[in-house]
Amino acid sequence: MSERVYGEAVNRLISSFKKLPGIGQRTAERLAFHLLLAPKDEALALAEALRDVKERAKPCSQCFHVTETDPCPICADPRRERGTVCVVERPPDVLAMEKSGGYRGLYHVLLGSVSLIEGVDPDDLTIAPLVERVRREGIQEVILATNPNFDGDSTALHLREALEPLGVRLTRLARGLPTGSSLEFASKAILSEALEGRQRY
Amino acid sequence: MPIHTTQALVLRTIEYSETSLIVWLYTQELGRIHVIAKGARRTRSTFEGALEPLVEGELVFYRKKKADTLDIAKEFDPTNYHRGLRRDLPRLYRGVYLAELINELGEENAPNPKAWSALTVGLNNLVHAPDNQLDVVLFRAELGLLESAGLQPSLSQCAACGAPPAPTYPVSIPGGGVLCEEHARSDPAARQTSPGAVKTLAAIVRGDAVQSGPGVNNQIRDLLDPFLRHHLGKALRTTRYLRRRARPVARPRVVTGGPGEAPDLALSSDPLPRVHDAARRR
Ligand SMILES: [Zn+2]
Ligand SMILES: [Zn+2]
Numbered sequence: 001m002s003e004r005v006y007g008e009a010v011n012r013l014i015s016s017f018k019k020l021p022g023i024g025q026r027t028a029e030r031l032a033f034h035l036l037l038a039p040k041d042e043a044l045a046l047a048e049a050l051r052d053v054k055e056r057a058k059p060c061s062q063c064f065h066v067t068e069t070d071p072c073p074i075c076a077d078p079r080r081e082r083g084t085v086c087v088v089e090r091p092p093d094v095l096a097m098e099k100s101g102g103y104r105g106l107y108h109v110l111l112g113s114v115s116l117i118e119g120v121d122p123d124d125l126t127i128a129p130l131v132e133r134v135r136r137e138g139i140q141e142v143i144l145a146t147n148p149n150f151d152g153d154s155t156a157l158h159l160r161e162a163l164e165p166l167g168v169r170l171t172r173l174a175r176g177l178p179t180g181s182s183l184e185f186a187s188k189a190i191l192s193e194a195l196e197g198r199q200r201y
Numbered sequence: 202m203p204i205h206t207t208q209a210l211v212l213r214t215i216e217y218s219e220t221s222l223i224v225w226l227y228t229q230e231l232g233r234i235h236v237i238a239k240g241a242r243r244t245r246s247t248f249e250g251a252l253e254p255l256v257e258g259e260l261v262f263y264r265k266k267k268a269d270t271l272d273i274a275k276e277f278d279p280t281n282y283h284r285g286l287r288r289d290l291p292r293l294y295r296g297v298y299l300a301e302l303i304n305e306l307g308e309e310n311a312p313n314p315k316a317w318s319a320l321t322v323g324l325n326n327l328v329h330a331p332d333n334q335l336d337v338v339l340f341r342a343e344l345g346l347l348e349s350a351g352l353q354p355s356l357s358q359c360a361a362c363g364a365p366p367a368p369t370y371p372v373s374i375p376g377g378g379v380l381c382e383e384h385a386r387s388d389p390a391a392r393q394t395s396p397g398a399v400k401t402l403a404a405i406v407r408g409d410a411v412q413s414g415p416g417v418n419n420q421i422r423d424l425l426d427p428f429l430r431h432h433l434g435k436a437l438r439t440t441r442y443l444r445r446r447a448r449p450v451a452r453p454r455v456v457t458g459g460p461g462e463a464p465d466l467a468l469s470s471d472p473l474p475r476v477h478d479a480a481r482r483r
Contacts, residue, residue: 022216116297117213117254119438150253153287161290187249188279 010036062133064109064126066091074098074107081105083140087130087159089113089147097145105143108133113151114158120151122158131162141169148175148193174199202263204275207231209260210320211252212300216242224252224274225304226260229317233307236262238274251279255286255296257321285328292327294442295339299323301439302343302429306350319345336418339443340405343425352432354378354424356403361388370396372424374431395420419444 006014010032017028035043059065060072063085067073074080074094084105088094094107110125134142144159146152156172163170176194177186186194207230217223222241227233241248251258258279262272286296303320307313323342330338347353355378359366364381371385372378372394379399385391398420401413413421422443430436 116293116439116442117300149250150255150287154293157288157290157293187251189249189251189282192282 006032059109059111063107064111064129065094065107079104082137084143085130085134085139085141086143086145088145089152089155093145093147105141108142110146110155113146114155115151116154122155122162125155127159127162130159131166134163134166134168139168141171144170144172148173202265202273204261204263205230206259206261208257208280208317209234209277210257210300210303210324211254212304213254214252222252223271227300227303227307227317227320228260228312229314230312232311232313232316233304233309234262234272236260236274237271238277241274248274248277249279251282252277254300255283255324257281257283257324281325283324283328286324291332291335294439294445295327295335296324298339298437298439298443299327299342299346301437302346305433305437306346306352308350313349316346316349319349333412336415336421337405337411337413340402340418340421340425341408344402344406353406354428356399356406359384366399368396370394370399372399374427394424398424 013032013035014025014028017023017031018025023031035046056068057066058068058070060067060070060075062071062075065072065074069076081104085108086097086103086105087108087110088097089110089112091109094109097103097107108126108130110127110130112120112125114120114122114125130142133139142159142163144156146155146159160170174197175190176197177183177190183191207228209226209228211224211226212233213225214222217237220240220242222238223235224238224241225233225235238246238248238252240246241250241252252274256279258277258281260274261276262274264272283296286292299320303316307316319342323338323345326338326342327335344353354360354372357366358364358379359381360373360376360378361384362381364383366379367382367385371380371391373380373384373388373390373392375390376384376388380388380391395417398417401411401417402421402424404411426436426440429440
């Protein structure tokens with residue numbers, strides 16, 4: 001029925017939106033109608049941006065971070081420590097780590113996380129190229145910086161399974177109390193993890 | 202809007218908006234439910250970031266009157282994170298499998314104490330059991346869930362007439378279990394299985410201390426998978442993880458189960474330390 005109501009062009013836009021993660025029929029319609037009513041240059045700017053991202057940006061051939069040059073600026077930077085690789089789930093995680101300013105090594109972007117329940121397997125991620133990289137480049141330490149949640153933990157376990165046989169040092173980001181917080185207001189989950197991950201002092 | 206409080210196990214979550222989650226749970230008081238947890242994706246929320254698969258806790262939620270609206274979670278107070286499952290792949294795989302199974306078998310809005318017990322005892326045992334007992338623990342929980350749904354296979358007497366099973370233990374999946382000589386002849390679906398696997402499974406259901414090797418465990422899976430497929434009308438998505446062995450990811454996917462895995466049945470003569478077993482049934 002919607003076909004008759006909206007016409008072919010709008011339907012095509014709606015079904016394109018629906019292919020995006022987390023977007024259902026109603027959201028797709030809302031986005032499509034928004035663009036339908038938006039000024040022409042605004043809508044076309046989006047089209048331009050989509051074209052550019054596909055034509056210019058691509059995953060770095062070494063670390064899979066999004067880049068317009070290959071290798072990416074981080075992989076190409078001679079001042080980075082090449083013996084350490086920090087494994088993250090998605091490109092925004094690289095930006096977050098970089099903002100912290102405390103990390104001088106390289107990265108590896110998995111382009112997702114294992115989800116046993118939703119059916120995302122380790123083979124759907126860039127784990128095989130990571131194993132290859134560690135083997136080939138004599139990496140000494142791999143920092144597992146997957147998210148501290150169920151899928152991040154599942155991902156870390158598969159990374160450990162794949163990397164352990166190589167004898168590389170594996171570390172995982174500490175989890176626990178945020179700096180500047182107080183015990184009184186910490187959640188049970190955070191407190192119990194902080195306790196478990198306590199360090200010698 | 203009536204308010205409910207119940208112990209609950211998180212089975213699955215999906216992101217609903219920037220801040221909210223839709224959560225599938227199995228509960229002690231109301232069976233399978235799903236709720237919306239508004240604000241659960243914020244770092245600071247009343248849900249303590251604990252609405253994650255395989256976490257058990259006390260759920261407080263509002264029941265919506267209308268059938269087509271989601272119940273609303275108010276609080277979730279975690280009481281058992283089952284962290285041991287999140288540190289070891291074989292345990293994790295079996296945990297998510299149980300979650301998928303109860304999600305399929307569990308009835309919505311209907312309490313089922315046997316199912317709740319099989320599920321939670323099973324998960325606890327998966328956390329604590331020694332490595333070589335994980336499959337036994339899983340089978341026991343799995344059979345407990347099947348029983349709670351009225352689907353337990355008949356393992357020690359003919360499913361059709363109650364007579365002793367034929368010596369080769371032929372099994373009929375649609376017929377509901379092992380068959381006697383006579384019914385094996387008349388049931389076209391009867392097929393040969395490993396008598397050892399059936400006997401081991403029966404011992405597991407009885408609650409005996411059982412030690413079975415990977416060979417027999419695979420044969421038991423070969424029995425249970427089609428049985429579940431028959432009743433559910435589909436294969437469980439997480440089944441494939443159950444036979445997975447540690448493997449280097451860089452290599453192409455290999456199907457395991459070669460001659461290297463010694464098949465051996467051992468109904469142990471000197472009993473093993475028994476796994477926690479509060480849910481053992483008569
Ligand atoms: Zn790079
Ligand atoms: Zn019979």
